[in-house]
Amino acid sequence: MVSYEELFENNKIWAQRKSRSDPEYFARLAREQHPDYLYIGCADSRVPANDIVGLEPGEVFVHRNIANLVNNSDLNVMAVINYAVVHLGVKHIIVCGHYNCGGVKAAMQAKDLGILNPWLRNVRDVYRLHQAELQQIQNDHERYNRLVELNVTEQCINVIKTAEVQQSYHSKGYPEVHGWIFDLPTGRIKDLKINFEEKLRAIEEIYNLTGQPWPERSS
Ligand SMILES: [Zn+2]
Numbered sequence: 001m002v003s004y005e006e007l008f009e010n011n012k013i014w015a016q017r018k019s020r021s022d023p024e025y026f027a028r029l030a031r032e033q034h035p036d037y038l039y040i041g042c043a044d045s046r047v048p049a050n051d052i053v054g055l056e057p058g059e060v061f062v063h064r065n066i067a068n069l070v071n072n073s074d075l076n077v078m079a080v081i082n083y084a085v086v087h088l089g090v091k092h093i094i095v096c097g098h099y100n101c102g103g104v105k106a107a108m109q110a111k112d113l114g115i116l117n118p119w120l121r122n123v124r125d126v127y128r129l130h131q132a133e134l135q136q137i138q139n140d141h142e143r144y145n146r147l148v149e150l151n152v153t154e155q156c157i158n159v160i161k162t163a164e165v166q167q168s169y170h171s172k173g174y175p176e177v178h179g180w181i182f183d184l185p186t187g188r189i190k191d192l193k194i195n196f197e198e199k200l201r202a203i204e205e206i207y208n209l210t211g212q213p214w215p216e217r218s219s
Helices: 004-021 025-031 049-053 075-087 102-107 116-129 131-135 140-160 163-172 196-202
Strands: 037-042 060-065 092-098 176-183 188-191
Touching: 004 025, 037 049, 037 075, 049 060, 060 075, 075 092, 075 163, 092 140, 102 116, 102 140, 116 131, 116 140, 131 140, 140 163, 140 176, 140 196, 176 196
Parallel strands: 037 060, 037 092, 092 176
Antiparallel strands: 176 188
16 A cells, blocks of 8 residues: 555655656646546546546546436536536536446445435436336346446436536537446446437427527537
8 A cells, every 4th residue: 555655755756757748737737727528437446537538637627426426416516517518618528437336336235325325326216217128137247237337328318407518519519428438347448329419309308408499410
């Protein structure tokens, strides 16, 4: 284990290395940020947002929580989406789940988990929404993996339900919403290829908050 004191030493080495290769690096970072991406991922320590896609500080706005949830009563994630879309003008919003997700696994068990109950209820609700499909899968591990994927898809739909995302997409043509799975055993990202416009239209009847019909452009 890396000791607590070593963290400061590591930081010093990192800052020196960055400054040596680019003397303006921190001055530039300190001035402003222009990330094109908002990444919403799991808090799991094995899935570092910047690293898995090779992005530097300043290039991706990050929000992480247990099981990468986008809960409409969670002020934290709602504020992050608002800031990213309205003020930073991100072009893409990525919801990234991962196989071997402890949060999703815990939600699959009918068990009292204390304060985690209301949080993981969101994943249990995803299970209930897709119960017919999930119950067809005999293998426990495959069913678990499928719930990880379905959870990401549902969280993408939750992103699409927000007024900020709809209004920005309507007026500017972005952001697009993407669902990814990080495969821990290989380190590779799997794009669930969520059809953003199709999802927008599927929820239009009761979730359209733009006050206008959905745009007809295709991505
Ligand atoms: Zn996780």
